[in-house]
Amino acid sequence: MSSVIVQPITANIMNAVMCGLFSFGLLVTPQKFMQGGRYQKSWFKTVPEERDNKVFYIAQFFAFLMFGGIVVPALLNPNSQFLCYQTAVFHGVSLLHTIIFMCSDLYKNARPVDSGSKSQWYFMNFVVGLSFFIVTFLACLHSSENEVDTKETYITKTVANTLMLCFSSVFGVLFILAPRYLLSFFWEDETLQNPETLLGFKLLNMTDLEAWWSRCVGCAILCLNLGVLIDLNIAQPLYTAGSLVTVSTLTLLNLHQVTMRPYRSISARQVCLSWIPNILMSGVVIGVLASACLYV
Numbered sequence: 001m002s003s004v005i006v007q008p009i010t011a012n013i014m015n016a017v018m019c020g021l022f023s024f025g026l027l028v029t030p031q032k033f034m035q036g037g038r039y040q041k042s043w044f045k046t047v048p049e050e051r052d053n054k055v056f057y058i059a060q061f062f063a064f065l066m067f068g069g070i071v072v073p074a075l076l077n078p079n080s081q082f083l084c085y086q087t088a089v090f091h092g093v094s095l096l097h098t099i100i101f102m103c104s105d106l107y108k109n110a111r112p113v114d115s116g117s118k119s120q121w122y123f124m125n126f127v128v129g130l131s132f133f134i135v136t137f138l139a140c141l142h143s144s145e146n147e148v149d150t151k152e153t154y155i156t157k158t159v160a161n162t163l164m165l166c167f168s169s170v171f172g173v174l175f176i177l178a179p180r181y182l183l184s185f186f187w188e189d190e191t192l193q194n195p196e197t198l199l200g201f202k203l204l205n206m207t208d209l210e211a212w213w214s215r216c217v218g219c220a221i222l223c224l225n226l227g228v229l230i231d232l233n234i235a236q237p238l239y240t241a242g243s244l245v246t247v248s249t250l251t252l253l254n255l256h257q258v259t260m261r262p263y264r265s266i267s268a269r270q271v272c273l274s275w276i277p278n279i280l281m282s283g284v285v286i287g288v289l290a291s292a293c294l295y296v
Contacts, residue, residue: 068246175218
C-alpha cells in the first residue's frame with residue numbers, strides 16, 4: 001500500500017511551484033494578475049483601474065502568506081508531512097470557497113459573467129485544484145513521528161508557536177467574519193458622505209472583490225494554523241521558520257505602506273492607532289520567533 005501513496009516530497013514540490021507562481025504574479029503585478037494578463041480572460045467581473053486601490057494590497061498580503069507559509073517551508077524541508085497537512089487543508093478550503101464564489105450571490109458583483117472567465121475558474125479550481133488536493137491528501141497518509149528540534153534555543157518553539165497561533169488566528173477570524181470592520185481600522189474612503197463609524201473609525205463600503213481577497217487571506221491563515229492541530233506537535237520547527245518569514249515579510253509590506261503610501265488611503269488616526277501598533281506587535285512576534293530559531 002505504501003508504494004501507491006504519494007510521497008510528501010512530490011506533493012510539497014508541486015505545491016511550492018504552484019504557490020510560487022501565484023505569489024510572484026500577485027506580488028509583482030497584482031492588477032495584471034487579476035485581469036488575466038495578455039493571454040487570459042479577467043478573473044473577476046470588475047477589477048479597479050486605479051493601481052493604488054487597496055484590493056491590490058490585500059492580494060499581496062495573500063501572496064506573502066503563500067510564500068512564507070508554503071514555498072519557504074518546502075525549500076527548507078521538502079519531505080515534511082506536516083507541510084502536506086497544511087496544504088491539504090488549504091486546497092480543501094480553497095475549493096469550498098471557490099464553490100461559494102461561483103455558485104452563490106455572496107460575491108455576485110465580483111463573480112465573472114464572461115464564459116471564458118468562468119471556464120478558467122472551473123478548470124483551475126475543479127480540475128487543477130482538485131488534483132492538487134487529492135495528491136496532497138494522499139501524501140498525508142504516511143505514518144510519521146513528531147519532528148522536534150532538540151537543540152536549545154533562547155525561547156522554546158512551543159512558546160513561540162503558541163504566540164504565533166494566537167496572534168495570527170485573531171486576524172484570520174476577523175478577515176473571514178468581519179472583513180469590513182477590520183479593513184475600516186486600516187483604510188478609509190475619502191468620498192463617503194456621513195459614513196457609519198465604529199470606535200471612531202469610518203466604516204468602508206467594501207466591494208465584493210475586497211471581501212473575496214480578505215476571506216482568502218483569513219482562510220490561508222487558519223488553514224496553515226490547522227496544520228499544527230492535525231500534526232499534534234506544537235513545537236513543530238518548520239512552522240516556526242515559516243511563520244518567521246511570513247510575519248517578517250508582512251511587516252515590511254506594512255512599513256512600505258505606511259512610509260510610501262502606494263495604496264490609498266489611510267488617515268493619520270489610522271496610522272497612529274492601527275498601523276503602528278500592528279507593526280510593533282508584529283515586531284515582538286518576529287523577535288520571539290527569531291529567538292526560537294537561534295541556538296544558545
